[in-house]
Amino acid sequence: MPHKVQSHPDEARHSGTEYGSADFLVVSNRLPVDRIPTATDDGGWRRSPGGLVTALAPVMAVRDGAWVGWHGAPDETLDPFHHENMDLIPVPLSHDEVELYYEGFSNSTLWPLYHDVIAPPEFHRTWWDAYQRVNRRFAAAAAGAAAKNATVWVQDYQLQLVPRYLRQLRPDLRIGFFNHIPFPPPEIFAQLPWRQAIINGLLGADLIGFQRPNDTANFLRSARRFLGASVKAQQVHVKENDGSVSHIARAEPFPISIDVRQIQELAERPDIIARARQIRADLGNPKTILLGVDRLDYTKGITHRLKAYGELLTDGVITVQDAALIQVASPSRERVETYRLLREEVEGMVGRINGQFDTISNTAIRYLHHNYPVEEMVALYLAADVMLVTALRDGMNLVAKEYVAARSNNTGALVLSEFTGAADQLKQALLVNPHDIDGLKAIITRAIELSPAESSRRMRSMRRQILTHDVERWSQDFLTALQNEAVRDDR
Numbered sequence: 001m002p003h004k005v006q007s008h009p010d011e012a013r014h015s016g017t018e019y020g021s022a023d024f025l026v027v028s029n030r031l032p033v034d035r036i037p038t039a040t041d042d043g044g045w046r047r048s049p050g051g052l053v054t055a056l057a058p059v060m061a062v063r064d065g066a067w068v069g070w071h072g073a074p075d076e077t078l079d080p081f082h083h084e085n086m087d088l089i090p091v092p093l094s095h096d097e098v099e100l101y102y103e104g105f106s107n108s109t110l111w112p113l114y115h116d117v118i119a120p121p122e123f124h125r126t127w128w129d130a131y132q133r134v135n136r137r138f139a140a141a142a143a144g145a146a147a148k149n150a151t152v153w154v155q156d157y158q159l160q161l162v163p164r165y166l167r168q169l170r171p172d173l174r175i176g177f178f179n180h181i182p183f184p185p186p187e188i189f190a191q192l193p194w195r196q197a198i199i200n201g202l203l204g205a206d207l208i209g210f211q212r213p214n215d216t217a218n219f220l221r222s223a224r225r226f227l228g229a230s231v232k233a234q235q236v237h238v239k240e241n242d243g244s245v246s247h248i249a250r251a252e253p254f255p256i257s258i259d260v261r262q263i264q265e266l267a268e269r270p271d272i273i274a275r276a277r278q279i280r281a282d283l284g285n286p287k288t289i290l291l292g293v294d295r296l297d298y299t300k301g302i303t304h305r306l307k308a309y310g311e312l313l314t315d316g317v318i319t320v321q322d323a324a325l326i327q328v329a330s331p332s333r334e335r336v337e338t339y340r341l342l343r344e345e346v347e348g349m350v351g352r353i354n355g356q357f358d359t360i361s362n363t364a365i366r367y368l369h370h371n372y373p374v375e376e377m378v379a380l381y382l383a384a385d386v387m388l389v390t391a392l393r394d395g396m397n398l399v400a401k402e403y404v405a406a407r408s409n410n411t412g413a414l415v416l417s418e419f420t421g422a423a424d425q426l427k428q429a430l431l432v433n434p435h436d437i438d439g440l441k442a443i444i445t446r447a448i449e450l451s452p453a454e455s456s457r458r459m460r461s462m463r464r465q466i467l468t469h470d471v472e473r474w475s476q477d478f479l480t481a482l483q484n485e486a487v488r489d490d491r
Contacts, residue, residue: 020145022066022087026056027142027162028155029102031069031088045083049374052155054259055471059479061085068141074098080145091141093134100130106158107333109192114157114181115299115393117188119338128194132161135201139165148172151482154205156180161197164204167247176482177205178254181395182421183215186222195226203229203238206247207482209254211395211421216251250485254478255421258398260470263405266378275375276382279326284362288323288448291384293377293399294391295332296369298342301390301417301434302329303349306365308440310353313364317445320362325388326380328368343369381406386447387414389422390434396421400429401466410459413447425465428458 026032032053033045047053059065066087071078074097078090093101104127113121139162142152153176154162163175179202189195199222202208210216216234223229223236230237236249266272280289290309294300309325312318329346333339350367357364372380381387387403397420404414404426416422416429423431430450432443450458 019148021147022064022145023147023150024063024065025068025142025146025152027068027138029070029158031071032067033083047084055475066145089141089145091138097130097134100127101134103336105131110157113192114184118392119298123193135159135161136165138162139169142166143169146170146173161201164201167204174482175205176207177202178209182393183210183218185218186225189222199223199227203236203249205249206485208249208251209478211255212424213253216253219251254474255425256396256474257469257471258401258405260405260467263402266375267382267406267408272375272379275379279379279383283324286322286324288385289383290325290386290388291380292388293328296329296343297332299391299393301392302346304434305388305390306349308437308444312441313357320357320359320364325365327365330371378406385412389416391417391420392434394420400426404462405466407459410456412459413450413455415443415447426462428461
């Protein structure tokens with residue numbers, strides 16, 4: 001459908017008396033499409049990569065689904081349009097709102113706070129004002145598009161106020177929320193000046209999903225501590241101002257997963273297998289290739305990994321003739337000062353290690369500051385003998401699961417931080433505390449020296465878990481629980 005570029009509109013409003021046509025809505029910060037830069041017509045969109053889109057696209061196709069989100073360009077208003085069996089409803093954001101709501105409150109306040117204050121969060125009232133305003137706009141767009149008694153699934157930390165705003169506009173709706181990142185313990189969450197408003201926002205949902213049981217427990221503890229809420233068996237009795245119970249919100253863990261079928265099919269393609277061989281050859285066919293794949297984010301523990309690897313070279317435990325580390329660090333939030341400084345630190349560490357240990361024929365670390373298509377990522381997974389996931393805090397970490405899914409021959413070793421959600425499911429990984437550099441060095445050494453028999457045993461166990469818990473099952477489990485929760489509320 002053609003789109004119009006307009007001046008920024010006033011705040012969207014919904015009267016609550018009219019119904020849309022969508023029986024199922026997803027609300028997320030971004031729409032599941034990216035604009036194709038070279039396209040000249042109005043249909044220049046392609047589906048975004050990522051597990052969430054993969055999981056929910058089939059649900060959209062069979063349930064008259066619509067997706068509400070920002071389309072990625074500030075100061076531009078688009079009409080709703082259709083793309084690949086999905087009705088897409090763009091929510092406009094101004095340049096200032098992107099700066100204040102997204103780069104500010106979402107990524108410089110909530111992100112560091114929710115990741116155990118690895119970097120210090122900033123608290124600014126102008127950011128909070130923008131966060132409220134944008135969340136109201138998303139809620140109004142969803143309210144206007146939803147059919148009577150529709151199901152709405154709100155996604156992630158950028159939109160934590162949407163469930164409450166949406167319930168106020170449309171009390172007939174069945175509302176779910178899923179938090180893709182960790183939820184902090186009350187002792188850390190207490191720092192947020194607007195902690196009560198955030199909890200109240202989330203409690204507008206019938207079902208609130210988290211990655212780990214600990215995240216669920218942290219949220220319930222915060223609801224009890226900061227709101228004085230009545231919490232019983234993962235249920236919060238949400239009260240109105242007069243003390244009456246308006247509804248019951250339930251909090252549960254629903255660990256997200258990956259599109260296993262896609263990764264497996266790519267891992268079996270002859271061209272990708274050939275590319276994996278070429279990667280090894282380009283590195284001089286070392287005995288061991290180690291791989292790190294991360295967004296360039298301070299939560300990912302990249303500097304801890306590089307420090308441990310550099311010390312292993314210094315100690316003579318490994319040599320550049322026998323081992324090579326590939327570090328993919330995808331660009332991330334490069335306008336934020338913390339991320340710019342992290343990039344300088346990482347690139348400085350890589351330069352020092354390579355300067356000290358590289359030879360004419362061999363390099364210690366092949367550093368790649370790029371985004372790569374999934375085909376190239378799978379080739380890297382096939383080429384790597386050891387996968388290093390050393391996040392300091394991570395809601396899940398899907399890279400760990402993708403590596404396991406790609407290893408159909410049950411070879412390879414996964415070094416996995418115990419501070420990732422994936423550690424709850426992949427118990428046969430080599431678990432590590434990445435803050436313990438000596439421990440990290442020891443576990444990397446163990447991974448390199450792992451016997452084929454032990455490697456196979458561990459990988460078989462992890463693959464079994466992932467094959468039976470893919471992203472489609474995740475979405476089905478959540479939506480089934482949301483339906484059941486609504487049935488309980490109706491009684």
